[in-house]
Amino acid sequence: MDIHRTKSDMRATRAGLARDGATIGLVPTMGFLHGGHMALVERARAECDRVVVSIFVNPTQFGPGEDYEAYPRDTDRDLAMLRDAGVDAVFLPDAAEIYPEDAETVVEPARLSRILIGRLRPGHFAGVATIVTKLFNIVGPDAAFFGEKDYQQLRVIRRVARDLDMPVRVEGVEIVREADGLAMSSRNVRLSEDHRRAAPVLHAALEVGRAAIEAGEGVTAAGERVRRRLEEARDAQVQSVDLRDAATLQPLRGTPDRAVVMLLAVRFGDVLLIDNMVAIPKEAA
Numbered sequence: 001m002d003i004h005r006t007k008s009d010m011r012a013t014r015a016g017l018a019r020d021g022a023t024i025g026l027v028p029t030m031g032f033l034h035g036g037h038m039a040l041v042e043r044a045r046a047e048c049d050r051v052v053v054s055i056f057v058n059p060t061q062f063g064p065g066e067d068y069e070a071y072p073r074d075t076d077r078d079l080a081m082l083r084d085a086g087v088d089a090v091f092l093p094d095a096a097e098i099y100p101e102d103a104e105t106v107v108e109p110a111r112l113s114r115i116l117i118g119r120l121r122p123g124h125f126a127g128v129a130t131i132v133t134k135l136f137n138i139v140g141p142d143a144a145f146f147g148e149k150d151y152q153q154l155r156v157i158r159r160v161a162r163d164l165d166m167p168v169r170v171e172g173v174e175i176v177r178e179a180d181g182l183a184m185s186s187r188n189v190r191l192s193e194d195h196r197r198a199a200p201v202l203h204a205a206l207e208v209g210r211a212a213i214e215a216g217e218g219v220t221a222a223g224e225r226v227r228r229r230l231e232e233a234r235d236a237q238v239q240s241v242d243l244r245d246a247a248t249l250q251p252l253r254g255t256p257d258r259a260v261v262m263l264l265a266v267r268f269g270d271v272l273l274i275d276n277m278v279a280i281p282k283e284a285a
Ligand code: AMP
Pocket: 028, 029, 030, 031, 035, 036, 037, 039, 040, 145, 146, 147, 148, 149, 150, 173, 174, 175, 176, 177, 183, 184, 185, 186
């Protein structure tokens, strides 16, 4: 497995990997890998001839006072996991390699990046869309793999790739969960013991919402059920509960006749957890 810390090395390796028309799959990550990341790697291996994983904790997608410094890191363990999974190359740059001091160009879908999580974390999706654009330009993948866990992020990246005619297929991979329902996340290790025990409430609340939508309940009532279920957990600070059109992320009213995505953001102490689930109402089934 090749490990590259510079863009020029990564580009040179890319050219070698793509010899004889081999296809390249890219899995962008911020490291501290878990089963969710490895599911993306598996999919990339199944669909592409060569797999490149990037590990970069991207400073521009963290707001002031967010957890950039505290974000968990363990590069040696990450590299061992990727080696075991048969990854061909890892791109492991530092921030100075990625961002020239006078960098000023930003990629941002004007509307999609400012709703939902984009309102909670201003500038976050501009940071995400810009780094993903740069990674696409550096690695030149045929396909790139992202988790449905970050539902809005996946939609943002698909919009950017389409709007800017990027020659990359953007693939979504289902959420991987712990046995108790908690969506795997690098941030889970930052939860206290009590908060870790309480955190599966996100999944439990989503199940409540799904049952309500499937039973024909309206979005307002279903959303209230979800919120009440979340509030049963001690210390859960509910940041947002949004039920939206699963395809467009636009608000819905009344009894939905199309797939609904339920998007949650809940804080435990200083750890922000997000989760989501799609529910198909009877009307649309
Ligand atoms: P991150 O390292 O948190 O930036 O995540 C890198 C990629 O892994 C993103 O595309 C995430 O959506 C995806 N991912 C993170 N957690 C999960 C999970 N539990 N299930 C599926 N994909 C995930």
